[in-house]
Every structure is written in structure tokens, then in C-alpha cells.
Amino acid sequence: MSADNEITVQEQIELIKKKLEEQDNLSKEYLNLLQRSQAEFINYKNRIERETREIVFMESSRIFNDFLGYRDILAKAISAETDEKLKDTLTHLLINYDVTLKRFNLEKIDVLGKVFDHNTSDCILQQEVEDEKYNNKVITIIEEGYFQNKRLVKPAKVIVGIYKIKEEIKK
Secondary structure, three states: OOHHHHHHHHHHHHHHHHHHHHHHHHHHHHHHHHHHHHHHHHHHHHHHHHHHHHHHHHHHHHHHHHHHHHHHHHHHHHHHOOOHHHHHHHHHHHHHHHHHHHHOOEEEOOOOOOEOOOOOEEEEEEEEEOOHHHOOEEEEEEEOOEEEOOEEEEOEEEEEEEEOOOOOOOO
């Protein structure tokens, strides 16, 4: 073999190495692109699932609000009823109603006697209280509020106590 042939073989080996490096870089680029596409798809899928859950929650909350309005009417009817037999029947209905609410993971918000929280309650009225310990606390529930899986479905409608210092008139 001549030196010219050796150089040619050596050049061919270098050329093959160079092409292998180019192919290796190209495959790494394709792998990177594939991984980014896969990550984008996973993020897209998660976003769509989150948005779908939010839409389902908002729509079910709307339906539950209507449903809960009837519960409030039933509770008021029980408190106003004088006929004991009818009152017992209505109470039984209310108990069944509450069992159904529980199946849907709806739970009452415990606000009575607590500091007013605008995130869980709507203040319908402020009423003066004589005892300072009731200042800015829920003193009456007009309509119950509800959570579903720790998310607000319906805010409670409440009356909040407001304490005002009464100045004594000095003579």
C-alpha cells in the first residue's frame, strides 16, 4: 500500500467520524425536541384536566345553590310550623335532604359565633350588640353556607354583631 492510499483511508476514517458526530448531534437534537414536545403535551393535558374540573365544579355549584335554596325554605317551614305531625314530617324530609347533601360531600360552614369572614359569608345586616365579645362576630345565620371538598359552594348569609361604645351623658 502506498502512502497515498493510507492518507485516503485515514481521510475516509475522519470523514466517517465526522458524519457519525453529525448524526449523533442530530439524534440528540431530535431527542431533545421529542422530550420538549412530550413535556408540553403533559402540561397541556394537565391544564385541560384542571380547567375541566373547574368547569364541572362551577356548574355543579350553580345547581347545588338552587338545590340548597329549597333546603333553606324547608328549614324555615319547620320553624314556622305549629302542627306537630306536619313538623315531624318536614323534619324527616330535612334529615333525608341532609343525607343527600352529605353524599355529594356538601358540608355546612360553621360560622355562628365566629369572627366574620367575607370569604365564607355574606353580611346581610350589622346589628348592635351590648357585649364587646360579639363585635365583628356572626350572631345570626339567615341562610346556611356550604363547602364541597373544602371549596366554597354557597356563602352563608349572616348578621354580624357590631359593638359601639356608648358614651354616658355627664351632667
